Amino acid sequence: MPVLIALMLLATTVGAATYLAHDGESPPADDVGHAHGESHPPETRGHDHGAHGHDDARSWSALCDGGVRPPAATGARIPTRLDAMLVLDRLPRIVIKSDADFNPSRGVRSGSGAPDDPFVISGVSTDLVHIADTSKWFVIRESHIGRLILDWTGPGGLVHANRIQSLETNRNVARTGDATAAVIVDNEIARVKEIRHFDGVVARNVIGDPLEARPGVVLNIAGFNGAEFTRNTIYGAVDMKLHGHHHSSSMCARGHNHGASDDGGIVDHTVRHIHFRFHHNTIRDPTGAGLRYNDLNHAGDDRKAASEQNEELEKPHVHHTRVSIDNNTIEKSSLRIAIFNAQDERHLHSEGVLVIENNTIQEPAVGSGLVVQAVRDASVVLRGNVATKPLLRLSGESGILLDKLRNTQVLVAANALDGFTYGVRAHDFDANTTWRVAANAMNGVKHPVYWDSTVANPPETEGGHAGHRHETVDAVEVPLDVSIPIVRPAIM
Numbered sequence: 001m002p003v004l005i006a007l008m009l010l011a012t013t014v015g016a017a018t019y020l021a022h023d024g025e026s027p028p029a030d031d032v033g034h035a036h037g038e039s040h041p042p043e044t045r046g047h048d049h050g051a052h053g054h055d056d057a058r059s060w061s062a063l064c065d066g067g068v069r070p071p072a073a074t075g076a077r078i079p080t081r082l083d084a085m086l087v088l089d090r091l092p093r094i095v096i097k098s099d100a101d102f103n104p105s106r107g108v109r110s111g112s113g114a115p116d117d118p119f120v121i122s123g124v125s126t127d128l129v130h131i132a133d134t135s136k137w138f139v140i141r142e143s144h145i146g147r148l149i150l151d152w153t154g155p156g157g158l159v160h161a162n163r164i165q166s167l168e169t170n171r172n173v174a175r176t177g178d179a180t181a182a183v184i185v186d187n188e189i190a191r192v193k194e195i196r197h198f199d200g201v202v203a204r205n206v207i208g209d210p211l212e213a214r215p216g217v218v219l220n221i222a223g224f225n226g227a228e229f230t231r232n233t234i235y236g237a238v239d240m241k242l243h244g245h246h247h248s249s250s251m252c253a254r255g256h257n258h259g260a261s262d263d264g265g266i267v268d269h270t271v272r273h274i275h276f277r278f279h280h281n282t283i284r285d286p287t288g289a290g291l292r293y294n295d296l297n298h299a300g301d302d303r304k305a306a307s308e309q310n311e312e313l314e315k316p317h318v319h320h321t322r323v324s325i326d327n328n329t330i331e332k333s334s335l336r337i338a339i340f341n342a343q344d345e346r347h348l349h350s351e352g353v354l355v356i357e358n359n360t361i362q363e364p365a366v367g368s369g370l371v372v373q374a375v376r377d378a379s380v381v382l383r384g385n386v387a388t389k390p391l392l393r394l395s396g397e398s399g400i401l402l403d404k405l406r407n408t409q410v411l412v413a414a415n416a417l418d419g420f421t422y423g424v425r426a427h428d429f430d431a432n433t434t435w436r437v438a439a440n441a442m443n444g445v446k447h448p449v450y451w452d453s454t455v456a457n458p459p460e461t462e463g464g465h466a467g468h469r470h471e472t473v474d475a476v477e478v479p480l481d482v483s484i485p486i487v488r489p490a491i492m
Contacts, residue, residue, distance in 0.1 A: 076142050076161035078188050084125040084144035093128045094121065099136050113137055118156065133177040150180045157182030164189045170197040172306045175259045197223040197246040199255050208235030214287055224276040225255045232281045237289035242321065244302035245313050247272035258308035269312035275322040283330045288365035290333025298342035319350040326357040334364040339374040352378040356385065363390040368398040376406035382415060389419035398422040410435040418443045426451035436460045
């Protein structure tokens with residue numbers, strides 16, 4: 001046990017987690033999956049964000065000290081649909097595909113493109129804003145936008161106080177620019193179609209439609225490194241997927257630009273670091289899908305692609321992945337990890353840290369509350385989470401379900417699980433997987449801790465191993481000083 005705790009102490013000091021591998025088996029039946037693809041308006045209606053500060057906005061390695069900061073935004077208000085018809089300047093399309101394209105005919109009102117004097121696009125109503133392959137700094141604010149595409153725009157973007165129908169970043173197209181690491185803050189966005197290879201900050205947005213009965217996936221995160229999603233209110237499901245070919249040479253370093261086929265050998269692409277944090281968000285999804293992290297189709301997202309042309313991406317490599325999903329509230333749905341550290345023939349080794357901490361999972365419509373499945377070569381911390389079964393739902397499932405773990409160390413501590421048939425349920429662990437269950441509160445749970453014959457090792461407790469296979473054990477009271485400190489910057 002001291003070895004397990006020491007490993008987790010070491011692994012979690014960065015404050016994120018890693019991705020796991022899939023051993024070719026189908027997900028268990030419990031995985032329901034997700035459906036996948038200078039004009040200020042008048043005081044009519046809208047949301048006033050002028051009182052919010054923006055000191056928390058950081059891009060490129062948002063989780064690390066010293067991240068590049070786009071210019072701060074000041075008081076601004078999201079325009080209404082009425083504003084779009086009566087007040088805002090109408091431009092059918094704004095397309096900027098080089099630094100030279102920033103000019104008044106494309107909606108630019110001011111600025112030189114420098115960090116302290118960004119180009120400003122504001123107060124417009126348009127069907128499309130498409131900015132690509134630029135090194136300039138820019139601000140898009142107080143506008144009504146049908147489709148916003150930021151393709152390979154680097155660190156210099158700020159998207160603030162807009163009404164946006166659809167958002168996409170870093171599409172899989174040939175490019176010269178660096179990955180978009182913009183700050184996207186205080187907007188209302190109907191759907192994030194795909195925020196791909198993103199290295200910036202998404203904060204305090206309203207995403208989705210609160211009146212939609214079956215919204216599906218409204219926030220699709222496809223590849224991230226140094227990115228941070230925080231304090232968003234999301235009406236619909238969230239799907240986040242790792243892309244192994246979007247990475248850095250070390251933790252907290254700037255992501256690689258793989259737009260060129262050759263970088264002269266100056267970058268080592270055989271060691272791939274990825275880190276990501278999703279925290280303090282509220283997800284309201286009546287369908288039960290909620291939040292899913294996955295690493296499906298790993299090979300397709302780990303090699304060369306239209307946007308990733310470097311030949312070195314085809315070589316055998318090592319992954320270091322750190323992911324933290326913490327302090328979120330998920331209403332009527334579950335939190336699900338479906339493959340972390342996917343197995344692949346070109347992986348020399350993979351290691352990861354996955355921290356799921358202090359989340360509240362309120363009355364998931366279907367299935368279990370928190371599901372972690374198909375994980376390998378990782379340290380996993382499940383701590384301080386609260387999961388509550390709907391009062392009128394007859395099938396209780398599990399508060400926490402652990403399934404298909406390989407060469408993984410797991411700590412399940414200080415969680416509160418209410419009303420489920422199983423508190424913590426384990427299935428299919430290999431002999432190199434160890435797990436510790438400590439100081440969890442169980443209310444109305446029939447089987448507090450349960451595992452079957454597919455689990456090689458019983459759970460560890462303060463007094464050693466607890467019980468035998470197929471048996472249940474009561475939650476073990478363990479002093480809370482077993483808690484693992486997680487060091488990360490505070491984002492308020």
